[in-house]
Amino acid sequence: MLMQVETRALRKQAATSSLTVTDITAQAAKLEAFDGHECIWLGRDEERGLTAIVAIHDTRLGPALGGTRVWPHETFDAALTDALRLSRGMTYKAAVANLPLGGGKAVIWADPARDKTPQLLDAYAEMLAQLDGQYFTAEDVGLSLADADYLRERARNVTGTTKGGSLNPSPVTAHGVYLGLKAAFAWRNGHDDLTGVRIAVQGLGSVGWALCERLRDDGAKLIVSDINELRVAKARKELGAETTTPDAILAAEADIFAPCALGAVLSAETIPLLQAGIVAGAANNQLAGHDDAKLLMDRGILYAPDYVINAGGLINVAGELDPDGYDRERVMARLPEIPRTLTDIFARAEKQGRPTNDVAREIAEERLTSARPAA
Numbered sequence: 001m002l003m004q005v006e007t008r009a010l011r012k013q014a015a016t017s018s019l020t021v022t023d024i025t026a027q028a029a030k031l032e033a034f035d036g037h038e039c040i041w042l043g044r045d046e047e048r049g050l051t052a053i054v055a056i057h058d059t060r061l062g063p064a065l066g067g068t069r070v071w072p073h074e075t076f077d078a079a080l081t082d083a084l085r086l087s088r089g090m091t092y093k094a095a096v097a098n099l100p101l102g103g104g105k106a107v108i109w110a111d112p113a114r115d116k117t118p119q120l121l122d123a124y125a126e127m128l129a130q131l132d133g134q135y136f137t138a139e140d141v142g143l144s145l146a147d148a149d150y151l152r153e154r155a156r157n158v159t160g161t162t163k164g165g166s167l168n169p170s171p172v173t174a175h176g177v178y179l180g181l182k183a184a185f186a187w188r189n190g191h192d193d194l195t196g197v198r199i200a201v202q203g204l205g206s207v208g209w210a211l212c213e214r215l216r217d218d219g220a221k222l223i224v225s226d227i228n229e230l231r232v233a234k235a236r237k238e239l240g241a242e243t244t245t246p247d248a249i250l251a252a253e254a255d256i257f258a259p260c261a262l263g264a265v266l267s268a269e270t271i272p273l274l275q276a277g278i279v280a281g282a283a284n285n286q287l288a289g290h291d292d293a294k295l296l297m298d299r300g301i302l303y304a305p306d307y308v309i310n311a312g313g314l315i316n317v318a319g320e321l322d323p324d325g326y327d328r329e330r331v332m333a334r335l336p337e338i339p340r341t342l343t344d345i346f347a348r349a350e351k352q353g354r355p356t357n358d359v360a361r362e363i364a365e366e367r368l369t370s371a372r373p374a375a
């Protein structure tokens with residue numbers, strides 16, 4: 001069992017601390033991005049320069065988990081909106097991955113290059129310690145592994161750290177994407193033998209490269225691109241991959257397109273260019289907008305929803321909360337859940353003539369409503 005959730009209860013802090021943590025749920029409820037979030041905490045410490053929002057969206061399945069983003073949003077409401085949207089996304093991601101976790105996310109309203117001082121992190125660690133039991137954090141944009149390690153020395157509820165943490169998530173994510181990609185191929189072709197199948201991979205970073213290695217071992221024909229020329233040259237040499245320019249990869253003649261670089265690569269402008277019949281890759285937020293999945297469906301392209309197929313990273317971090325401690329083998333054993341869920345999504349989407357991302361959301365909602373009622 002994971003730690004007990006104590007929504008709205010805060011641990012005591014030292015009387016001398018300059019930090020205040022207040023519940024601003026009522027204020028957040030006025031924003032369009034508010035979606036019945038359980039609780040929004042604001043941490044303020046003028047002395048140490050901290051303004052942090054921790055949004056807890058839904059803890060019906062377990063304590064909230066989601067990274068801390070450090071970003072200089074133009075306004076406080078923009079930072080709050082970001083926290084509201086991201087925490088909601090985490091609820092769906094955890095639910096569809098069948099994890100006993102809820103959705104949460106934190107935004108520190110600051111410029112990571114200029115404002116992220118040890119004092120600010122000290123104040124934030126105090127805030128985290130107060131939310132121990134209801135919120136677990138991790139790295140995100142603007143918060144590095146070193147920062148996570150620093151916070152972990154001061155608060156228990158920090159995941160993805162060096163010591164006692166779950167190590168580099170990329171091999172786990174890549175394996176989950178590989179299994180998901182095969183499930184998508186099998187759905188279309190009735191078998192999952194990738195020999196000779198042409199797969200266009202966009203991005204040869206930690207996940208993209210590890211994915212390519214698996215696909216090459218299966219006999220797939222790789223067409224790859226990266227903005228980093230060295231990686232492209234290495235792929236030609238070590239993976240025997242055909243290479244193309246970042247502009248041309250979307251239109252590459254391929255059976256499968258695997259976006260493993262940036263978000264928003266699939267839009268009304270780019271979807272008509274796709275030659276592949278399947279999109280299955282690691283990148284977060286692949287669609288420019290939710291409705292772009294309908295454009296893919298209308299073109300007969302099978303889309304593996306990004307947050308379902310790339311859930312390996314979250315499954316990996318969740319492994320840290322296991323009472324017996326983190327164990328990579330146990331984490332890897334959970335990955336077949338990804339192709340199972342995807343196959344479920346494909347079946348329901350086809351039967352009902354609906355985009356796969358709508359069905360993914362519906363499955364997450366079903367798992368949430370079958371859990372205990374919201375606190």
Ligand code: NAD
Binds near residue numbers: 208312
């Ligand atoms: P990474 O930074 O290691 O790799 C990204 C690669 O994409 C880099 O090699 C970069 O040069 C390349 N790239 C950037 N712009 C490009 C472009 N226009 N065309 C082609 N290549 C381009 O990142 P990663 O950890 O491999 O993650 C890849 C994607 O998967 C990201 O969207 C990330 O959010 C998502 N993701 C990663 C994990 C994980 O465990 N690392 C988990 C879930 C989701």
